[in-house]
Amino acid sequence: PVEIFRKDYEPLPHLVEKINMLFSIEEGKTIVTTELFIEPNESYNGKSRDLTLDGDETCVKLLALSLNGKDLEEGTDYTLAPGKLILKNPPAGAVLKTVVEIVPEDNTQLSGLYKDGPMYCTQCEAMGFRRITYYPDRPDNMAVFENVRLEADKEAYPVLLANGNMIDSGDLGDGRHYATWTDPYPKPSYLFCCVVGDLGKIHDTYTTMSGRKVDLQVFSESHNVHKLDYAMESLKNSMKWDEDRFGLEYDLDLYNIVAVDSFNMGAMENKGLNVFNTAYVLADKDTATDSDFERVEGVIGHEYFHNWTGNRVTCRDWFQLTLKEGLTVFRDQEFSGDMNSKAVNRIENVRGLRAGQFREDAGPMSHPIRPDSYISMDNFYTATVYSKGAEIIRMYQTLLSVEGFRKGMDLYFERHDGSAVTCDDFLSAMSDATGVDLSQFALWYSTNGTPVVTYDTKYEDGTFVLTLTQKSNSDKPLHIPISVGLLNKETGEEAVATKVLDLKEMTQEFKFEGLKGDVVPSILREFSAPVKLLPASGEEDEEALAFLAARDTDGFNKWEAGQKLFTSLIFQAKDAEMTDKTYDFAKEAFGRTLTDKESKDYSILAYALILPSEGTLGELVDVVDPIAIHKARGAVKKRLAREFATELKERYDELTAAMEGSEFKVDAESIGMRRLRNVCLEYLCSIRETPEEQKTAAELAMSHFKKASGMTDKVAALGALASMDGEGASARDEALETFYKDADGDALVLNKWFSLQAMADLPDILDRVKKLKEHPDFTLKNPNRCRSLIGAFAMNTAFHEESGAGYAFLREILEDLDQLNPQISSRMAGSLIQWKKYDEKRGQIMKAELQKLADMKPISDDLFEIVSRGLK
Ligand code: B3K
Ligand code: ZN
Numbered sequence: 001p002v003e004i005f006r007k008d009y010e011p012l013p014h015l016v017e018k019i020n021m022l023f024s025i026e027e028g029k030t031i032v033t034t035e036l037f038i039e040p041n042e043s044y045n046g047k048s049r050d051l052t053l054d055g056d057e058t059c060v061k062l063l064a065l066s067l068n069g070k071d072l073e074e075g076t077d078y079t080l081a082p083g084k085l086i087l088k089n090p091p092a093g094a095v096l097k098t099v100v101e102i103v104p105e106d107n108t109q110l111s112g113l114y115k116d117g118p119m120y121c122t123q124c125e126a127m128g129f130r131r132i133t134y135y136p137d138r139p140d141n142m143a144v145f146e147n148v149r150l151e152a153d154k155e156a157y158p159v160l161l162a163n164g165n166m167i168d169s170g171d172l173g174d175g176r177h178y179a180t181w182t183d184p185y186p187k188p189s190y191l192f193c194c195v196v197g198d199l200g201k202i203h204d205t206y207t208t209m210s211g212r213k214v215d216l217q218v219f220s221e222s223h224n225v226h227k228l229d230y231a232m233e234s235l236k237n238s239m240k241w242d243e244d245r246f247g248l249e250y251d252l253d254l255y256n257i258v259a260v261d262s263f264n265m266g267a268m269e270n271k272g273l274n275v276f277n278t279a280y281v282l283a284d285k286d287t288a289t290d291s292d293f294e295r296v297e298g299v300i301g302h303e304y305f306h307n308w309t310g311n312r313v314t315c316r317d318w319f320q321l322t323l324k325e326g327l328t329v330f331r332d333q334e335f336s337g338d339m340n341s342k343a344v345n346r347i348e349n350v351r352g353l354r355a356g357q358f359r360e361d362a363g364p365m366s367h368p369i370r371p372d373s374y375i376s377m378d379n380f381y382t383a384t385v386y387s388k389g390a391e392i393i394r395m396y397q398t399l400l401s402v403e404g405f406r407k408g409m410d411l412y413f414e415r416h417d418g419s420a421v422t423c424d425d426f427l428s429a430m431s432d433a434t435g436v437d438l439s440q441f442a443l444w445y446s447t448n449g450t451p452v453v454t455y456d457t458k459y460e461d462g463t464f465v466l467t468l469t470q471k472s473n474s475d476k477p478l479h480i481p482i483s484v485g486l487l488n489k490e491t492g493e494e495a496v497a498t499k500v501l502d503l504k505e506m507t508q509e510f511k512f513e514g515l516k517g518d519v520v521p522s523i524l525r526e527f528s529a530p531v532k533l534l535p536a537s538g539e540e541d542e543e544a545l546a547f548l549a550a551r552d553t554d555g556f557n558k559w560e561a562g563q564k565l566f567t568s569l570i571f572q573a574k575d576a577e578m579t580d581k582t583y584d585f586a587k588e589a590f591g592r593t594l595t596d597k598e599s600k601d602y603s604i605l606a607y608a609l610i611l612p613s614e615g616t617l618g619e620l621v622d623v624v625d626p627i628a629i630h631k632a633r634g635a636v637k638k639r640l641a642r643e644f645a646t647e648l649k650e651r652y653d654e655l656t657a658a659m660e661g662s663e664f665k666v667d668a669e670s671i672g673m674r675r676l677r678n679v680c681l682e683y684l685c686s687i688r689e690t691p692e693e694q695k696t697a698a699e700l701a702m703s704h705f706k707k708a709s710g711m712t713d714k715v716a717a718l719g720a721l722a723s724m725d726g727e728g729a730s731a732r733d734e735a736l737e738t739f740y741k742d743a744d745g746d747a748l749v750l751n752k753w754f755s756l757q758a759m760a761d762l763p764d765i766l767d768r769v770k771k772l773k774e775h776p777d778f779t780l781k782n783p784n785r786c787r788s789l790i791g792a793f794a795m796n797t798a799f800h801e802e803s804g805a806g807y808a809f810l811r812e813i814l815e816d817l818d819q820l821n822p823q824i825s826s827r828m829a830g831s832l833i834q835w836k837k838y839d840e841k842r843g844q845i846m847k848a849e850l851q852k853l854a855d856m857k858p859i860s861d862d863l864f865e866i867v868s869r870g871l872k
Pocket of ligand 2: 302306324325328
């Protein structure tokens with residue numbers, strides 16, 4: 001394996017400025033013929049003028065190579081090295097023709113051209129194009145794909161799609177047909193796409209702000225076509241939103257989306273032809289939960305927004321990935337916030353950031369949002385590059401204001417449309433457009449780890465002094481925007497409205513003068529920076545937290561205060577006993593939320609009742625004992641459930657009554673009502689000590705299951721039932737069987753069936769998961785299925801069962817999986833590399849399993865990189 005460094009970047013000596021491609025697809029063999037139009041690169045100033053093409057020889061077989069019509073000889077005209085073809089010094093204006101053979105049917109890595117069910121499709125980011133043909137497969141080579149011609153059997157593969165617009169199509173005789181596509185916008189190879197298959201579709205149109213009509217099509221296998229409407233709706237909303245918020249209009253006459261079952265990640269923004277994992281595009285009420293709907297909207301938006309942030313302006317090299325991903329995640333978050341509720345959205349995103357990114361940044365895969373090196377780029381599509389990257393972009397907006405940020409975006413496009421640039425270019429555009437010096441802010445791009453900000457407060461004679469101190473992996477202080485508001489202690493009124501403090505020194509004092517009475521500060525409102533905020537004293541002021549949980553005018557911090565109270569209580573339960581004082585504060589906050597009949601913001605109420613996740617809790621301690629955390633969290637949950645059993649049932653019944661008879665909708669209010677009712681259900685079902693209670697819980701969950709109005713309620717009920725034992729065991733088995741039958745083979749519903757069982761809280765979970773692995777519907781070849789069983793199990797506390805059997809089970813699976821699909825095996829190995837976070841005994845077993853993986857031969861570069869970082 002070779003490590004690539006950011007500092008070694010060099011421009012290419014030559015650029016392919018134009019390319020033509022012909023795909024002749026036959027069962028078991030595809031011939032790819034290309035013509036590359038090559039010119040010297042003016043910005044190159046190195047010595048060698050040889051042309052290096054990337055090509056994965058394990059996948060691509062070179063059949064012929066000619067330059068300006070003359071056949072080339074290996075050895076004299078060109079040489080082949082692992083992963084490379086080197087052509088001696090081609091003249092300006094050269095046309096290089098290549099013919100290669102590939103076998104998409106054997107491509108289990110799902111990178112390059114592969115076959116999935118009734119279709120062939122491509123995935124080229126980051127380095128899949130070199131698994132299709134020889135090419136300078138890096139993002140700074142932007143070329144016009146002028147003619148892309150697809151040929152295949154007409155009956156088996158009636159649909160032929162590629163980027164851009166179709167310019168020609170017809171019959172070839174002998175039962176075959178062709179289509180030719182052209183894309184006028186120069187693009188890097190990672191944005192290339194073609195799809196050849198037997199597909200159904202829906203069609204609609206969108207008229208852009210300048211009055212151009214765009215055809216919109218969403219394709220899937222025919223039996224899923226009825227689940228495409230929500231994606232289409234979301235696409236049109238995205239197009240409108242980008243015009244309104246950023247003045248950005250779509251640029252082609254056609255926008256295609258294709259849903260694919262086997263896909264390594266969520267979706268892919270190929271120019272004019274997005275490919276989506278079915279899980280992020282198919283949605284109807286009977287098969288998708290509310291969260292699935294939210295995800296579809298978010299990912300449709302995300303890929304659409306890439307058309308400007310990623311495609312029109314792309315990355316110079318892969319180290320700049322956050323340039324397009326952080327920015328585009330930020331854009332999709334803003335979009336979802338505008339379509340639904342801003343505060344709910346912020347809470348959901350921060351929950352995700354803490355559980356995923358904070359954890360990553362505290363472990364062996366910790367890296368700055370712009371990494372310095374990689375072995376396999378696919379390993380760096382991380383929570384850090386994406387989610388923390390989005391937080392960095394959000395901080396620009398917080399510091400520069402929404403208007404200032406828009407000016408910066410406008411300048412960024414004005415300067416860089418049509419080119420491949422760096423994160424520095426983005427920062428310069430923001431700075432130049434607003435006149436704000438962002439040189440200190442730039443440190444966020446090179447600093448890994450989660451910074452800690454501590455605060456100290458003092459009030460005297462109408463003056464409140466807030467002292468903030470920062471600590472991070474950077475020697476120099478970071479520029480951190482801290483949004484702060486002050487609430488009057490007596491009245492709860494806002495004494496000072498939200499303002500952004502620029503924390504630019506290691507320690508800095510901020511004074512608020514002329515106050516009438518003492519105040520409670522609400523710090524880091526809306527989570528204005530991706531940091532951990534702690535009191536300087538080390539002790540949370542629980543009284544202040546209780547006050548904020550009740551009265552903060554910032555929705556995010558109101559939720560946050562409640563979470564901190566729950567956190568204290570859970571750690572007390574873990575280490576000794578819950579104290580009355582903390583319990584009373586938590587109880588008060590919980591009770592107030594539960595019985596709040598004023599607020600119609602049901603999702604906010606629901607989130608305020610949910611305890612912090614085990615992952616988030618684990619982030620707060622140096623040594624994690626997962627079973628102790630699980631037990632402590634469970635104890636707090638059960639105690640609150642018993643305390644409020646009556647109120648929980650009342651609220652549950654009220655919501656049931658309010659929703660009965662009304663039409664099923666997927667809007668913020670209906671989603672919120674279902675969410676709140678399902679939280680009540682979860683608490684009520686946690687009361688299961690005695691056989692009597694077990695029966696009651698099972699009956700409630702079973703009736704919830706049977707009367708479910710859609711998949712959201714079904715999953716909530718089955719989630720509760722899946723963990724039931726004793727008197728609840730028969731209801732559990734019955735519900736699981738019914739759910740399976742009702743799924744009727746629907747792949748996404750079956751994924752839920754697998755994962756609900758893998759996440760259950762039962763003593764013999766590993767045996768159950770092992771059995772499920774042998775189920776006829778299970779396969780390691782489909783990434784979604786793999787994640788739904790194995791990925792879900794790795795998040796279960798049972799994974800950490802003391803004997804280490806869970807770790808060994810995962811390692812055995814990774815051994816097989818790595819031979820099939822390295823991108824997925826290396827992802828899943830992420831659960832083992834955290835061994836240092838656990839107690840000595842567990843940690844050593846995890847490490848030993850990692851070592852076994854490291855010793856495995858052969859091992860993919862992807863998995864090798866993760867396990868070797870993990871072992872360091
Ligand atoms: N850009 C793709 C991710 C590609 C991952 C390659 N291993 C999806 C997205 O972020 O929109
Ligand atoms: Zn993206």
